[in-house]
Amino acid sequence: MAGLQSALKLKQAGKRVLVLEARDRVGGRAMPGEICGQTIDLGGQWVGPQQTLLHAQAREQGVRTYPQHTRGASVLSFNGKVSRYTSDIPRLSLLSLLELGLLERRWQKEMASLPTTGEPWAAAKAEEWDAHTLESWILGHVRTAEAREFARVVTRAVLCTEPRQVSYLYFLEYLRQGRGLKALTGAEGGAQQDKFVGGAWQISKRMADRLEDSVKLNAPVLAVEQDDQTVTVVTETARYSARRLIMAVPPILASKIVFNQPLPSKRNALHERMPMGSVIKIHVAYKHAFWRQRGFNGSVVSNDRHFNVVFDQTPDDERLGILVGFIDGDQAIAMSAMTEESRYQQVIADLVHYFGQEAANPIGYVEQDWTREQWSRGCYVAHMPPGVMTSFGDIIRQPCGRIHWAGTETATEWMGYFDGALQSGIRAASEVVAAAL
Numbered sequence: 382m383a384g385l386q387s388a389l390k391l392k393q394a395g396k397r398v399l400v401l402e403a404r405d406r407v408g409g410r411a412m413p414g415e416i417c418g419q420t421i422d423l424g425g426q427w428v429g430p431q432q433t434l435l436h437a438q439a440r441e442q443g444v445r446t447y448p449q450h451t452r453g454a455s456v457l458s459f460n461g462k463v464s465r466y467t468s469d470i471p472r473l474s475l476l477s478l479l480e481l482g483l484l485e486r487r488w489q490k491e492m493a494s495l496p497t498t499g500e501p502w503a504a505a506k507a508e509e510w511d512a513h514t515l516e517s518w519i520l521g522h523v524r525t526a527e528a529r530e531f532a533r534v535v536t537r538a539v540l541c542t543e544p545r546q547v548s549y550l551y552f553l554e555y556l557r558q559g560r561g562l563k564a565l566t567g568a569e570g571g572a573q574q575d576k577f578v579g580g581a582w583q584i585s586k587r588m589a590d591r592l593e594d595s596v597k598l599n600a601p602v603l604a605v606e607q608d609d610q611t612v613t614v615v616t617e618t619a620r621y622s623a624r625r626l627i628m629a630v631p632p633i634l635a636s637k638i639v640f641n642q643p644l645p646s647k648r649n650a651l652h653e654r655m656p657m658g659s660v661i662k663i664h665v666a667y668k669h670a671f672w673r674q675r676g677f678n679g680s681v682v683s684n685d686r687h688f689n690v691v692f693d694q695t696p697d698d699e700r701l702g703i704l705v706g707f708i709d710g711d712q713a714i715a716m717s718a719m720t721e722e723s724r725y726q727q728v729i730a731d732l733v734h735y736f737g738q739e740a741a742n743p744i745g746y747v748e749q750d751w752t753r754e755q756w757s758r759g760c761y762v763a764h765m766p767p768g769v770m771t772s773f774g775d776i777i778r779q780p781c782g783r784i785h786w787a788g789t790e791t792a793t794e795w796m797g798y799f800d801g802a803l804q805s806g807i808r809a810a811s812e813v814v815a816a817a818l
Contacts, residue, residue: 382409382799383787384629385588386438386806387813388595394814399621400592401614403601403756408585410760411799416703416745417666419696422580423749424662425761425799426705429572431560432800434807435584439577442587446575449568450693453678456735458686459527463735469567471682477527484523484532485562492557499778499793501554502771511771515552516544530684537710538682538690539565540764540797541658551765558796568680572798573692581799601756605784606641612783625813629787629806633657633758644781651773654766655790657759659713659752663688663706663728666745670695670702672736679704681735687712688731701744704732717752724748762797763790778808780816785809 385407388398406412414423428435428446439446454465457472464472473481491510495501504510513521515536523529536544540555559565565572577583589596604615605626613622628635636652643649670693672679679693691706708716708724716724725746732740751760765774778791787809792801 382411382585382588383789383802383806383809384627385585385592385596386803387627387629387787387810388592389588390807390810391813392592392595394810396813398592398595399623400589400596401600401602401616401621402596402598405598407589407596407598408582409802410751410757411582411585412749413580413582413586414664414747414749416664416747417701419666419701419703420580421664421694421703421705421747422577422582423747424582424751426576426581427573428575428577428581428799429564430570430574431564432572432795432798434795434803435798435800438588438803439584442584444581444583444587445578447578447697448575449573450673450695451568451678451680453673453676455678455680455682456691458681458683458735459530460685465677469563471531473527473531474525477525477531480523480525480528481531484528487522488553488556489561492553492561495554495557497557497793499554499558499796500775501550501557502774504550507550507771510550510553511548511767511769513549514545514767515547515549518549519544534682534684534689535562535566538707539761541660541707541709541713541759541761542656542764543710546656546766547764548767548770550770554770555796558792558794558801559798584799602638604639604641607783625783625785625816627785627787627806627809627813629802629809630756631655631657631758631788632763632790634756642782644784645776647773647776648779648781651769651776654769654773655763656766657751657757657763658761659710659717660760661708661713661716661724661748661750661752662760663708663724663749664694664745664747665704665706665728665732665743667702667704667740667743670699671739672702672704675736677736681706683731683735686731686734687716688728691732691735713750713752717750721748780812785812 412424606613612626632655681691683689694703694705787805789802795801
């Protein structure tokens with residue numbers, strides 16, 4: 382979506398553009414699928430009210446939204462015990478809830494101290510916070526076991542990685558860009574408030590359709606060559622030259638490309654130190670949405686099961702019921718090494734644990750393992766371990782000669798989301814227009 386947005390902006394500015402796409406489809410981490418005749422998103426799918434760029438692009442492409450189903454009780458599975466709750470507050474011990482409230486206030490205060498320009502390395506406490514993993518920070522500042530576990534669940538849910546693997550400074554920046562914990566994790570008023578009729582993948586597809594023959598599929602770039610006048614990209618079958626190049630790929634994939642003029646050492650170091658999250662997205666279909674009839678909204682959060690975050694994905698006409706959810710972090714890595722049948726059995730066992738025996742007889746099952754996607758290497762977003770942001774982060778948006786950088790990882794708002802991808806594409810296109818061609 383970042384590259385397509387850049388191309389559309391440059392075309393509007395009167396520039397000639399060419400988009401080289403490694404896959405046999407456009408969209409990157411937006412991907413269509415189908416279950417029981419129902420079109421689904423195998424990649425990103427939600428949009429929040431604060432994500433104005435994505436809303437605007439969807440309107441421009443004629444893709445409408447509809448609300449995430451939230452009516453009814455949510456399920457919490459914590460340390461083997463299943464409970465239901467109807468407010469925004471899960472059923473934890475009073476001390477844990479009090480500590481979680483204080484924790485959210487502290488995170489809100491600390492994220493508010495970060496620069497709003499997307500330069501967290503310039504914050505007063507940047508070095509201190511970047512020296513910690515989120516896990517070490519949790520162990521040092523959160524006392525109750527339930528509150529610690531909930532903080533870990535949040536990390537897996539939004540970053541698809543473990544707290545011990547991510548910098549506390551990076552986590553705070555992610556919170557800042559996503560408008561805080563409630564907006565990141567919430568449905569009503571949050572990043573999961575709405576979905577797109579027919580799927581979010583349509584937005585990228587329609588953007589590409591507007592570019593017509595300017596998009597070439599199945600064209601992974603192997604090498605980049607630049608001199609004082611031009612930049613040339615090399616694929617398996619062709620060479621393409623231009624005045625400027627925008628690279629809209631995850632950092633780990635950029636590290637696999639050969640450059641005739643070596644990138645700055647700081648840039649190379651950044652590419653090699655930003656791993657992707659690990660997630661398997663799964664849809665399970667039933668003859669009807671039985672959980673709704675029992676007063677549940679289909680939403681689940683768990684700290685002790687593999688299929689640990691679940692939402693209702695039932696179509697508006699309710700001709701069948703669908704649940705969608707995720708296996709993330711270390712669990713995704715472990716389950717990816719198993720057979721699809723093993724994953725299926727585990728997912729169904731988890732759904733029975735949450736909703737009872739009615740969940741044991743699905744009519745459809747579709748999974749998308751993003752850890753096995755060659756041109757993503759994971760999902761939802763790349764993250765930074767301790768020390769990376771303060772040592773190398775300041776180069777993430779800096780052009781390298783005639784090469785400019787886009788992609789959701791380079792955003793200054795809504796990093797990790799389609800909205801951030803669009804923002805990065807607009808910025809990179811503006812850099813190219815402003816440059817002396």
